[in-house]
Amino acid sequence: MSIEKMEYVIIAGLLKNLDRSLEKCVESGCFHMGDASKDVIDTSEGLKRLDEENPYRSFLRRIIAIETGDDFEFSEDSFEDITAMPESEAEEFVSDAEKEFNEATEEISQCNLEIKERNLILTQLRHLKGMNIDLGKLLNCTHIKVRFGKLPCDSYEKLSYYGDRTFIFVPYDDDGSYKWGFYFAPGNSIAETDNIFKTLYFEHISVPEFVKDSPSAEEVKITEDIKRLELQKASAEKKLEQLIAQKGKILNKIFCRTKYRYDIFEMRRNAAVYNDKFYIAGFIPKSEEKKFCKLLDSIDEVSVVVKPAEKSGAVKTPVRLKTNRFSKPFSMFVEMYGLPSYNGFNPTTLVAVTYTLLFGIMFGDLGQGLLLALFGFFIYRKSKNKLGAIMERIGISSAFFGLIYGSVFGFEHLLDPVYKKIGLKHKPLEVMENTNTILIGAIAIGVVIILISIIISIIINIRRREYSEAVFGNNGAAGLIFFTALLAGLAGTLTGKANLFTLPYVLGLIVLPLIVMFFREPLGCLVSGKKFHMEGGIGDFLASNFFEVFEFFLGYATNTLSFVRIGGFIFSHAGMMSVVMLLSESVSKGASPIVIILGNLFVMGMEGLIVGIQVLRLEFYEIFSRFYDGSGLAFEPAVIKYNTDIE
Amino acid sequence: MNNLNAELNATVAKVRAVYGKRLTDSDYTELESRKTVGEAAEYLKKNTYYSEVLANVDASSVHRGFLESLLHRAYYDRYEKLCRFQNLNDKPFYNFLLIRSEIRELLKALLFLNNDEKDVYIESMHAHLLRKARFDMIELAKAPGYEALLQVIRHTPYYNVLKGIEPFKDGHVPYTKCEVSLRTYYHRWLFDTAEKELSGNARAALSEQIKIQVDVINLINAYRMKKFFSAGADEIRSKMLPFYGKLSKEKQNLLFETRTPEEFIHMLAGTVYGRRMELTDENMSSEQFEKELIKMRCTAAKRSLTFSDNAAVSIYSYMYLSEVEFSNIISIIESIRYNKSVSYMENLIVKL
Numbered sequence: 001m002s003i004e005k006m007e008y009v010i011i012a013g014l015l016k017n018l019d020r021s022l023e024k025c026v027e028s029g030c031f032h033m034g035d036a037s038k039d040v041i042d043t044s045e046g047l048k049r050l051d052e053e054n055p056y057r058s059f060l061r062r063i064i065a066i067e068t069g070d071d072f073e074f075s076e077d078s079f080e081d082i083t084a085m086p087e088s089e090a091e092e093f094v095s096d097a098e099k100e101f102n103e104a105t106e107e108i109s110q111c112n113l114e115i116k117e118r119n120l121i122l123t124q125l126r127h128l129k130g131m132n133i134d135l136g137k138l139l140n141c142t143h144i145k146v147r148f149g150k151l152p153c154d155s156y157e158k159l160s161y162y163g164d165r166t167f168i169f170v171p172y173d174d175d176g177s178y179k180w181g182f183y184f185a186p187g188n189s190i191a192e193t194d195n196i197f198k199t200l201y202f203e204h205i206s207v208p209e210f211v212k213d214s215p216s217a218e219e220v221k222i223t224e225d226i227k228r229l230e231l232q233k234a235s236a237e238k239k240l241e242q243l244i245a246q247k248g249k250i251l252n253k254i255f256c257r258t259k260y261r262y263d264i265f266e267m268r269r270n271a272a273v274y275n276d277k278f279y280i281a282g283f284i285p286k287s288e289e290k291k292f293c294k295l296l297d298s299i300d301e302v303s304v305v306v307k308p309a310e311k312s313g314a315v316k317t318p319v320r321l322k323t324n325r326f327s328k329p330f331s332m333f334v335e336m337y338g339l340p341s342y343n344g345f346n347p348t349t350l351v352a353v354t355y356t357l358l359f360g361i362m363f364g365d366l367g368q369g370l371l372l373a374l375f376g377f378f379i380y381r382k383s384k385n386k387l388g389a390i391m392e393r394i395g396i397s398s399a400f401f402g403l404i405y406g407s408v409f410g411f412e413h414l415l416d417p418v419y420k421k422i423g424l425k426h427k428p429l430e431v432m433e434n435t436n437t438i439l440i441g442a443i444a445i446g447v448v449i450i451l452i453s454i455i456i457s458i459i460i461n462i463r464r465r466e467y468s469e470a471v472f473g474n475n476g477a478a479g480l481i482f483f484t485a486l487l488a489g490l491a492g493t494l495t496g497k498a499n500l501f502t503l504p505y506v507l508g509l510i511v512l513p514l515i516v517m518f519f520r521e522p523l524g525c526l527v528s529g530k531k532f533h534m535e536g537g538i539g540d541f542l543a544s545n546f547f548e549v550f551e552f553f554l555g556y557a558t559n560t561l562s563f564v565r566i567g568g569f570i571f572s573h574a575g576m577m578s579v580v581m582l583l584s585e586s587v588s589k590g591a592s593p594i595v596i597i598l599g600n601l602f603v604m605g606m607e608g609l610i611v612g613i614q615v616l617r618l619e620f621y622e623i624f625s626r627f628y629d630g631s632g633l634a635f636e637p638a639v640i641k642y643n644t645d646i647e
Numbered sequence: 648m649n650n651l652n653a654e655l656n657a658t659v660a661k662v663r664a665v666y667g668k669r670l671t672d673s674d675y676t677e678l679e680s681r682k683t684v685g686e687a688a689e690y691l692k693k694n695t696y697y698s699e700v701l702a703n704v705d706a707s708s709v710h711r712g713f714l715e716s717l718l719h720r721a722y723y724d725r726y727e728k729l730c731r732f733q734n735l736n737d738k739p740f741y742n743f744l745l746i747r748s749e750i751r752e753l754l755k756a757l758l759f760l761n762n763d764e765k766d767v768y769i770e771s772m773h774a775h776l777l778r779k780a781r782f783d784m785i786e787l788a789k790a791p792g793y794e795a796l797l798q799v800i801r802h803t804p805y806y807n808v809l810k811g812i813e814p815f816k817d818g819h820v821p822y823t824k825c826e827v828s829l830r831t832y833y834h835r836w837l838f839d840t841a842e843k844e845l846s847g848n849a850r851a852a853l854s855e856q857i858k859i860q861v862d863v864i865n866l867i868n869a870y871r872m873k874k875f876f877s878a879g880a881d882e883i884r885s886k887m888l889p890f891y892g893k894l895s896k897e898k899q900n901l902l903f904e905t906r907t908p909e910e911f912i913h914m915l916a917g918t919v920y921g922r923r924m925e926l927t928d929e930n931m932s933s934e935q936f937e938k939e940l941i942k943m944r945c946t947a948a949k950r951s952l953t954f955s956d957n958a959a960v961s962i963y964s965y966m967y968l969s970e971v972e973f974s975n976i977i978s979i980i981e982s983i984r985y986n987k988s989v990s991y992m993e994n995l996i997v998k999l
Contacts, residue, residue: 155774158772203705
């Protein structure tokens with residue numbers, strides 16, 4: 001699978017047809033407008049960008065501002081049945097709805113406000129409960145002034161400093177941070193006392209005028225009042241519900257019609273205009289060229305010029321990944337890293353295959369794999385989340401490798417009768433008895449993946465005509481020869497089958513590629529006919545290239561060894577499951593199934609997540625880093641967004 | 648092996664864990680972007696480890712002064728919790744922050760006494776120290792004069808430090824002299840306790856931290872005197888703490904004898920501290936200079952916190968870093984209160 005071929009499109013026509021043309025572009029669902037017209041304006045004299053005030057803005061704002069409550073949201077809907085509704089009628093409808101909705105929601109807000117206020121007073125009264133006097137009388141004293149509130153406990157400690165002043169603070173409650181209480185002072189010194197308490201961070205609580213009785217009596221009264229307000233609120237909410245049922249649908253349709261017109265008008269800003277003519281530039285997928293041109297042909301005096309995407313000048317061609325049914329969900333990982341450039345390589349299929357295989361190998365268990373696939377299936381069915389679809393695929397892979405390891409929910413011998421029936425003496429691979437085979441196998445997988453990545457890098461660089469990188473780079477032919485020769489030599493020597501490290505072999509296939517990589521920059525210039533400029537002198541050149549080549553060498557070694565983790569996780573999975581089994585044997589027979597179920601769920605949750613992350617790490621670090629640039633621009637067709645976000 | 652040398656790895660680990668909760672760069676950026684003191688307090692309450700101390704407070708309407716006192720309380724509580732973690736509070740060294748706090752309160756009281764603003768002192772007093780201080784802080788605030796103040800602290804070591812200092816004829820107290828004497832007492836106590844209770848690497852590490860701290864105080868004061876009062880070498884020397892840390896007496900004298908603040912910076916650039924600081928501009932403001940010194944001091948404290956396995960060294964280093972964080976928050980809150988720009992705040996704070 002590759003990257004979808006794009007075409008560069010320029011639409012030209014009379015200005016009066018601009019809106020219709022834009023509507024057709026949106027209808028096509030495949031026109032990426034982006035900033036392509038900017039290039040047309042920049043490269044052509046006399047062309048300018050349309051800069052007009054959107055006439056639908058104020059009406060749309062009015063619609064959005066209607067207080068419709070939490071149970072109603074504007075959403076996409078067909079507005080064909082109100083196409084004929086005159087603008088004046090729509091405005092009248094909106095005005096009426098505005099009035100009625102706002103009245104209902106205002107009543108609800110007012111009730112909420114009053115309930116909140118009363119609840120606050122209730123909280124204060126609860127702190128005052130210890131004091132059995134009429135608050136009205138206390139607050140209306142002529143010569144003594146009283147202030148209710150709370151004083152930070154720290155400040156309370158400081159009160160002894162003011163022993164000679166004419167005030168008394170009476171605490172009646174303590175919540176750990178504050179002393180709730182009141183202070184009183186003679187009327188002629190209350191201002192001074194207020195100042196002192198202000199410096200002590202006393203928080204004054206104003207007691208409303210309607211609070212006149214004792215705190216306990218007031219509490220009862222206010223609780224009743226809250227109940228009355230709740231009822232009033234419920235009735236207002238019902239009214240709002242009825243309004244939504246009566247007017248919500250039409251209001252939403254008017255919103256959609258206005259938003260459609262608003263968005264189309266906003267798109268006019270992307271057009272270039274010269275006298276009474278307009279130009280719009282953009283991209284369409286090559287596969288949809290016919291459909292697109294046919295749509296635009298239906299408008300008179302509008303022409304469409306289609307060119308290959310490569311002729312779009314300075315404008316960046318957007319990227320749409322081509323995927324198949326199997327690899328489609330894995331595009332999520334690729335997009336997470338960044339899209340490839342238009343002339344780059346779409347690694348989705350490679351990721352899909354390697355991710356599925358590696359996960360299966362590292363997390364091989366027939367039962368857990370099938371459960372994971374089932375779990376993924378439900379997630380995908382319910383939420384269309386790509387991760388669910390990925391879980392389906394990797395779950396099946398895990399189940400397949402579980403068959404090879406003979407593991408079902410940690411039971412290592414459950415499948416033995418099946419193997420015997422098909423003529424095998426025992427399971428195909430006994431994990432704990434084939435340590436070396438598994439570790440060597442893991443490295444072998446790593447070597448194959450690295451070699452594939454280097455080959456892809458060579459192909460991409462040749463396609464981009466970056467021959468020096470393709471031939472002399474560490475991810476080019478030189479690197480490929482060096483890496484292959486070194487590994488082949490090591491494999492031959494370690495297995496004792498052949499000693500390849502002869503002088504011509506070492507000089508030709510190991511030393512020479514290293515020298516080529518060392519001089520890759522001058523060699524690249526030599527091949528492309530450019531003059532090589534040595535920055536910083538010969539010493540600097542030799543030192544920096546020595547360390548770079550040394551780093552390449554280390555990179556090959558660490559990248560290869562990084563794949564050992566594949567084997568590590570095979571053992572870790574088997575080990576963790578054997579712990580679960582041991583634990584299940586150590587408990588009573590009744591508790592044993594519970595331990596097995598919980599253990600399986602724990603291993604699936606924890607190890608499954610870790611393996612998923614580790615494989616992704618291998619993809620991003622060991623594979624992508626060799627050829628992927630992730631600088632692509634996403635293909636985003638022009639659409640109407642039926643949301644309430646407007647500039 | 649004596650008490651302070653005992654292996655208290657749990658405390659060391661605990662200190663590092665608490666240090667891990669410090670405000671991050673992004674927390675500072677968020678705080679700086681707040682428009683009101685209430686918004687900043689709300690951010691601290693919802694997103695940082697100050698949430699506990701602000702739990703019962705209506706952060707959106709909290710008074711700046713009250714917020715500051717709560718944050719100071721959180722800072723001090725952290726120290727107490729760390730000391731309590733392995734029952735270290737009965738060991739003399741772990742009183743270091745209490746002693747410093749007492750000295751600060753004493754100096755504040757003296758300052759307000761000189762300015763005849765006793766009521767202002769009671770407002771700014773950290774009330775959470777009331778039950779911890781070894782003298783009656785309320786009586787200290789009430790003291791009408793220097794003599795009465797000395798009577799309040801008569802039973803403490805500070806009395807002997809201050810009793811020889813005579814007030815001026817007009818009754819005012821020679822504040823700077825008192826400050827230098829009390830700070831000298833505190834640092835001498837620190838050095839002596841470290842010497843007595845620690846040995847080996849731990850003693851060396853703690854002594855180094857104290858020495859750097861003394862040098863930082865002396866350098867800040869010397870630069871201020873040079874910059875704002877064009878003070879001469881003798882005047883500066885008389886107001887310095889009488890300890891020589893990483894700067895020898897000769898080097899300090901050379902610094903004090905410089906003729907201008909620019910020359911001071913130039914000479915400092917060649918010293919062990921100068922090499923660790925960014926002294927690119929010889930005309931730097933006093934704030935910039937102090938910020939660079941504190942940055943350097945923080946680096947030393949962080950290194951010590953990372954590499955030391957001694958509880959005393961860890962707590963001492965951490966409390967310095969915690970104090971810098973406290974003062975960063977206060978700087979931001981005050982800047983918000985006075986509508987200062989983000990760049991102004993950035994110049995004041997030292998990110999940890």
